[in-house]
């Protein structure tokens with residue numbers, strides 16, 4: 001099962017090696033992280049990042065190994081933005097010459113970059129950004145400026161205190177005309193003493209949700225006051241400004257400006273499956289250790305994992321972790337395929353790639369955040385302790401519902417794509433890829449499901465048909481209702497809640513389909529395929545038909561712990577007293593409690609000033 005989860009034996013081996021490297025290095029300790037002050041946590045992040053880079057160079061780690069090293073260090077920091085957004089933005093939007101110049105420095109960490117798009121006033125509406133880049137032909141420079149308070153850059157990770165450079169998104173103005181949003185490379189801080197360059201005001205935006213968690217990241221604010229940069233620092237693959245100031249657009253679609261976001265959304269799906277699997281791992285292992293009550297006739301207490309209510313709340317998450325993992329692996333393939341097509345100037349699959357990445361990012365991150373919260377409840381009181389690992393896991397993953405595109409905004413993008421496809425089908429065009437099922441419209445609009453028993457529901461063809469019919473009917477229903485509205489725009493707005501539901505149904509169909517396709521692959525190991533078939537059934541059916549699932553849960557229960565062991569997480573990475581591999585939960589909880597700074601003294605600070613006088617006063621009053 002470890003191989004099925006990881007994708008290959010090689011993937012298991014590399015992941016194990018990198019996880020052990022991190023777990024055995026004292027610099028990467030994280031057990032007291034939630035007790036650090038913001039300043040201490042930030043410094044700790046700088047130390048870990050520098051040490052990780054040192055180890056990467058010393059050990060000549062490959063990109064795959066370095067990625068895993070960062071993953072197991074498990075602490076958000078500036079390096080994430082540098083590698084996941086700054087470098088890809090230059091790769092996707094820079095000319096070959098620009099890539100050569102900037103990426104050479106970025107690959108060696110001679111510069112640290114971030115992705116500065118969002119502003120105080122606008123995040124979702126990228127076209128509404130206000131920062132300006134006005135071309136001055138007299139000096140061959142752009143003047144970068146924040147004209148209003150709301151145009152302050154706000155949120156970019158690593159901007160607050162670390163980044164020396166950024167790809168800054170701004171409205172390009174030349175020859176008096178506004179050509180909309182474009183990307184520019186800007187140096188922000190001196191490479192000698194790290195002070196901000198003239199005209200740049202920069203800082204951290206402040207503490208965020210939860211202790212530890214995303215507070216390791218210096219999300220930043222930046223104001224620009226007529227800062228000049230050379231013309232060749234506009235990223236010029238999609239459009240150029242000539243020496244004379246003439247705007248020239250290349251023959252590539254302007255949506256490629258959003259390419260970095262498509263790339264990152266795809267990686268976020270993999271992050272979501274990992275976060276969900278960690279929460280499930282903790283809740284399942286702990287559920288096997290925790291005992292409450294026994295039978296009325298006496299005898300041993302019951303493992304809480306044996307309660308049917310526990311199983312019906314928890315096993316759909318276990319199934320979802322596998323489902324998201326497999327769809328994430330497929331999405332990575334889709335992204336690579338689209339990128340290769342783009343390189344040969346085939347842009348035909350771009351809309352589908354956008355819809356798939358936006359939709360899957362949205363559905364998987366929302367489900368993951370909800371599931372982590374529920375796993376906390378599934379662990380009872382102990383799940384609420386930082387030492388369970390769950391509060392921090394929740395706080396770190398919750399913003400994934402917002403960053404890289406608010407989940408509702410992204411689902412509306414999927415809905416827009418679906419409405420277009422429905423109208424194309426109506427005019428006789430055969431849909432392809434993940435919308436190919438819509439071509440079967442005659443059948444799917446009227447078919448009736450023939451399934452009755454739990455066993456019938458495990459037939460992949462039956463499951464798929466139900467999901468296809470559901471998704472298509474919801475989309476067609478929305479399209480019909482929109483067509484009755486006074487205008488397309490009004491109809492879309494009025495029906496937006498239904499459109500979001502239709503988009504979710506379409507995305508869930510993709511997830512179910514990819515799980516079924518995974519089951520058709522050669523899967524090694526005795527009983528592995530059978531377990532995955534059960535999980536696939538649970539994932540699909542819990543979305544539409546929760547009542548009949550009891551039988552399936554009972555079949556998964558005997559292997560539940562093994563199914564989470566297959567995630568292959570070290571105790572260090574899991575970071576949970578409840579989810580320990582050896583099950584020694586109670587001594588771990590007890591030990592963790594003594595690490596809290598409040599326990600550094602037996603009598604707490606504040607006793608003399610506040611507690612003692614209060615107690616003395618009460619004593620006096622009671623004697624009166």
Ligand SMILES: CCCCCCCCCCCCCCCCCCCCCCCC(=O)SCCNC(=O)CCNC(=O)[C@H](O)C(C)(C)COP(=O)(O)OP(=O)(O)OC[C@H]1O[C@@H](n2cnc3c(N)ncnc32)[C@H](O)[C@@H]1OP(=O)(O)O
Nearest residue numbers: 062063066067070080083123124126255258354403404405
């Ligand atoms: C060996 C050494 C190696 C060392 C390696 C070391 C490794 C270290 C690795 C580190 C690993 C780190 C792991 C951590 C991973 C996690 C990190 C995650 C961190 C994330 C931080 C978050 C960053 C951000 O949030 S950045 C800001 C993101 N902002 C958004 O997402 C904004 C959302 N808004 C939008 O996307 C748009 O504005 C939108 C789409 C909502 C509306 O846009 P617009 O108004 O312009 O468009 P429309 O009119 O609606 O559409 C026009 C047209 O375009 C189509 N379209 C829209 N978007 C796209 C797209 N992206 N792609 C393609 N097409 C698009 C749309 O469908 C329309 O098409 P039509 O045909 O016209 O309908």
Ligand SMILES: Cc1cc2nc3c(=O)[nH]c(=O)nc-3n(C[C@H](O)[C@H](O)[C@H](O)COP(=O)(O)OP(=O)(O)OC[C@H]3O[C@@H](n4cnc5c(N)ncnc54)[C@H](O)[C@@H]3O)c2cc1C
Nearest residue numbers: 115116117118122123124155156157399402403404405408
């Ligand atoms: C932890 C974190 C890290 C981030 N890192 C970066 C970064 O590195 N670089 C960067 O540039 N940005 C970053 N961001 C910003 C992030 O990308 C934006 O917050 C995100 O795109 C959402 O935009 P917003 O904040 O403007 O939300 P808003 O759009 O203001 O959303 C507010 C509410 O309005 C709703 N809404 C908005 N538009 C519509 C609509 N058309 N229809 C229906 N409902 C709508 C949303 O669903 C939401 O409920 C980060 C954010 C966070 C939280």
